Amino acid sequence: MRHKNKSLSLLSAAALTALAASQAQAATLDNVKSNGEFKCGVSTGLTGFSSPDENGKWTGIDVEVCRAIAAAVLGDPTKVVFAPLTAKERFTALQSGEIDVLSRNTTWTATRDNSLGLNFTGVNFYDGQGFLVRKDLGIKSTKELDGASICVQAGTTTELNMADYFKANDMQFQQVAFDTSDQTAQGFDSGRCDVLTSDSSQLAALRLQLADPSSVEILPERISKEPLGPVVRQGDDQWFDIVKWTLFAMLDAEELGVTSQNVDQMRDNPPNPDVARLLGKDGNFGEQMGISNDWAYNIVKMVGNYGEMFDRTVGKDSPMGLERGINALWNQGGIQYAPPVR
Amino acid sequence: MLRPSTSLPRRGQGPLWRNPTVRALIIQAVLFLILAIFIGYLVHNTLNNLEARGIQTGFGFLEGRAGFSIPQSLIDYTSDSSYGATFVVGLLNTLLVSALGIVAATLIGFAVGIARLSSNWLLARLATIYVEIFRNIPLLVQILFWYYAVLRALPSPRDSLSLFDLFFFNVRGVVMPDPQPLAGFSATLWALLIAVVATLLFARFAKRRQAATGQALPVYWIGAAVVIGVPLIVFVVSGAPLAWTLPELRGFNFRGGINILPELVALWLALSIYTAAFIAEIVRSGILSVSHGQTEAARSLSLPGSITLRKIVIPQAMRVIVPQMTSQYLNLIKNSSLATAIGYPDLVAVFAGTTLNQTGQAIEIIAMTMAVYLVISLTVSFLMNLYNARTLLKER
Numbered sequence: 045m046r047h048k049n050k051s052l053s054l055l056s057a058a059a060l061t062a063l064a065a066s067q068a069q070a071a072t073l074d075n076v077k078s079n080g081e082f083k084c085g086v087s088t089g090l091t092g093f094s095s096p097d098e099n100g101k102w103t104g105i106d107v108e109v110c111r112a113i114a115a116a117v118l119g120d121p122t123k124v125v126f127a128p129l130t131a132k133e134r135f136t137a138l139q140s141g142e143i144d145v146l147s148r149n150t151t152w153t154a155t156r157d158n159s160l161g162l163n164f165t166g167v168n169f170y171d172g173q174g175f176l177v178r179k180d181l182g183i184k185s186t187k188e189l190d191g192a193s194i195c196v197q198a199g200t201t202t203e204l205n206m207a208d209y210f211k212a213n214d215m216q217f218q219q220v221a222f223d224t225s226d227q228t229a230q231g232f233d234s235g236r237c238d239v240l241t242s243d244s245s246q247l248a249a250l251r252l253q254l255a256d257p258s259s260v261e262i263l264p265e266r267i268s269k270e271p272l273g274p275v276v277r278q279g280d281d282q283w284f285d286i287v288k289w290t291l292f293a294m295l296d297a298e299e300l301g302v303t304s305q306n307v308d309q310m311r312d313n314p315p316n317p318d319v320a321r322l323l324g325k326d327g328n329f330g331e332q333m334g335i336s337n338d339w340a341y342n343i344v345k346m347v348g349n350y351g352e353m354f355d356r357t358v359g360k361d362s363p364m365g366l367e368r369g370i371n372a373l374w375n376q377g378g379i380q381y382a383p384p385v386r
Numbered sequence: 387m388l389r390p391s392t393s394l395p396r397r398g399q400g401p402l403w404r405n406p407t408v409r410a411l412i413i414q415a416v417l418f419l420i421l422a423i424f425i426g427y428l429v430h431n432t433l434n435n436l437e438a439r440g441i442q443t444g445f446g447f448l449e450g451r452a453g454f455s456i457p458q459s460l461i462d463y464t465s466d467s468s469y470g471a472t473f474v475v476g477l478l479n480t481l482l483v484s485a486l487g488i489v490a491a492t493l494i495g496f497a498v499g500i501a502r503l504s505s506n507w508l509l510a511r512l513a514t515i516y517v518e519i520f521r522n523i524p525l526l527v528q529i530l531f532w533y534y535a536v537l538r539a540l541p542s543p544r545d546s547l548s549l550f551d552l553f554f555f556n557v558r559g560v561v562m563p564d565p566q567p568l569a570g571f572s573a574t575l576w577a578l579l580i581a582v583v584a585t586l587l588f589a590r591f592a593k594r595r596q597a598a599t600g601q602a603l604p605v606y607w608i609g610a611a612v613v614i615g616v617p618l619i620v621f622v623v624s625g626a627p628l629a630w631t632l633p634e635l636r637g638f639n640f641r642g643g644i645n646i647l648p649e650l651v652a653l654w655l656a657l658s659i660y661t662a663a664f665i666a667e668i669v670r671s672g673i674l675s676v677s678h679g680q681t682e683a684a685r686s687l688s689l690p691g692s693i694t695l696r697k698i699v700i701p702q703a704m705r706v707i708v709p710q711m712t713s714q715y716l717n718l719i720k721n722s723s724l725a726t727a728i729g730y731p732d733l734v735a736v737f738a739g740t741t742l743n744q745t746g747q748a749i750e751i752i753a754m755t756m757a758v759y760l761v762i763s764l765t766v767s768f769l770m771n772l773y774n775a776r777t778l779l780k781e782r
Binding site (some may be wrong): 131132134135139155156157158159160162181191192193199200203204206207208211217218219220221222223227230231233235236238277278279 | 436438439440441442453454455456457465466508530534538542557558638639641648649693726727728729739740742743744745746749
């Protein structure tokens with residue numbers, strides 16, 4: 045209530061209570077600590093990123109980022125309330141304070157970072173937009189898609205990239221936009237469109253939902269850069285730092301060879317000073333952010349390092365079986381790189 | 387009613403707050419002031435919060451490049467058009483499906499409503515079944531049914547069902563020839579206008595003649611013949627100045643011709659059939675509200691059943707029907723926003739959905755969308771009230 049004035053005194057107590065809910069929430073960390081849990085916005089169901097399994101438990105790489113934040117802040121990865129959001133709902137949910145973190149395969153763009161009151165905290169998955177077609181059409185390149193009907197999820201960067209790409213290549217297309225990725229895949233499956241477009245990782249996931257996954261293929265071209273990562277509200281630097289460094293800690297842990305299996309042993313006998321700092325044996329890096337010093341230990345112990353998370357959700361140990369590709373660490377041929385803890 | 391009345395004895399020189407007129411004024415003024423301050427504070431607080439969170443405000447975004455494509459637009463629209471254009475495209479698409487829905491729902495509703503009261507046992511039962519089925523299933527379920535269960539069962543473009551090789555029905559909708567007016571086509575339009583005016587004048591003449599002589603002229607048949615025939619003759623005489631772009635299968639889809647989206651068809655069917663069930667009940671109640679004595683009187687004059695219905699029962703029933711019909715029309719327009727479930731590009735899907743998500747200007751866009759629905763609803767309401775005033779019982 046920075047703008048108090050005399051007219052305020054005329055307002056009844058009830059009106060003030062109603063307005064209080066709309067006040068800027070500066071200290072997300074305090075709220076999270078006092079609630080004992082935090083709210084994480086995820087997709088309504090996308091294999092590998094965030095989808096509920098048969099027991100109703102959320103799984104996926106975006107979900108595990110939420111769990112890692114809960115482990116870092118509250119020391120318990122289960123203290124997360126997941127809010128399934130469509131592409132159209134996601135930013136309003138975060139702006140209005142309905143959720144504390146948006147971890148929902150969201151592309152980092154200038155508009156979103158600069159004018160929506162949001163901050164992107166990093167990239168948990170580097171992606172690019174691709175096209176999925178039925179094999180029997182005999183198409184080998186996106187350059188042959190002139191005149192196609194294309195199913196796409198409404199309100200995504202995918203929609204914009206596609207319009208730009210077809211314009212640049214002087215091709216026509218008919219867009220069929222659906223609300224959720226499920227509906228989009230259904231539209232493609234039933235023949236409403238010739239092509240399904242999305243981030244290529246999503247195509248790999250959606251392909252598994254089709255009636256006959258072997259009858260389709262993903263065209264080789266990638267027409268855009270899609271850096272996907274968690275988002276927080278602008279104006280709360282402390283919370284911004286916590287989410288950012290949760291992601292960095294997972295990457296640093298992988299780089300330093302710290303896994304959920306050996307983390308106890310590594311903490312008791314740190315092989316080098318980097319590991320000692322990461323796991324809280326040296327320095328007070330957690331306290332600097334207002335959380336406990338064993339934050340990174342908790343993340344790795346309870347959720348795992350970045351590589352473990354990747355393999356389990358979208359990588360080689362998952363039904364999607366994606367290659368690490370550019371998501372490998374910087375010293376392994378990829379571009380995943382985190383600033384050091386020191 | 388606690389209103390100060392002139393018949394109350396006026397107090398002489400009492401204090402002001404004892405004066406009921408002054409007291410009422412002061413209370414009203416204070417309440418108004420509190421409300422204004424409250425709203426002002428809400429706006430002020432919202433703006434401050436938006437600024438504090440670094441969220442841009444204002445309507446400047448409407449001029450920005452939209453960058454996304456929309457599958458159906460009644461105006462010229464490309465991905466280079468502005469966000470303002472997406473608003474117009476969405477609005478026109480909403481109006482299109484609403485107008486189509488209102489016409490179809492009214493026709494079906496009247497037919498079913500009258501059929502429910504028919505003396506034909508089978509017809510009346512079928513009408514009852516129709517009403518009970520479509521009135522009791524949620525509209526969203528019906529939209530999804532028409533879209534996924536019915537229209538998706540159609541063949542792929544390559545195996546389209548075709549009618550004379552001009553109309554094609556497939557899972558992508560209906561494709562038909564697209565007429566392009568050439569020079570000289572305006573003559574046909576003028577002929578149509580003249581024919582309509584002439585028919586209206588003729589109808590007035592026939593009415594006066596019937597009032598004077600009792601002889602009725604077949605106004606409907608003659609009118610239909612004139613309105614259809616005259617422009618047709620002019621069209622042929624002026625050398626059929628229309629170029630037809632025929633649809634042809636090339637590559638993935640049909641090129642050329644007009645493509646009617648299956649989303650539009652599904653939404654239109656669902657809205658019409660659902661609302662018609664309610665209209666049927668309104669028509670039935672309207673007809674039942676007309677005293678049976680009126681029908682008996684008509685019979686005793688040995689008027690045929692169709693004239694009894696058309697000239698005696700329905701005009702009286704309209705007084706009951708019209709006000710309720712207004713709310714059904716408003717419901718239909720508002721329900722068209724369910725379009726977003728199947729990807730029909732209406733105002734809510736295109737503007738309050740995609741544009742909102744691309745620009746993040748939630749407050750402005752939602753306010754504009756709400757204002758549009760309010761304006762549409764108030765306009766429909768106003769027109770229907772005008773019509774209602776005309777159909778009211780005129781006491782002389």
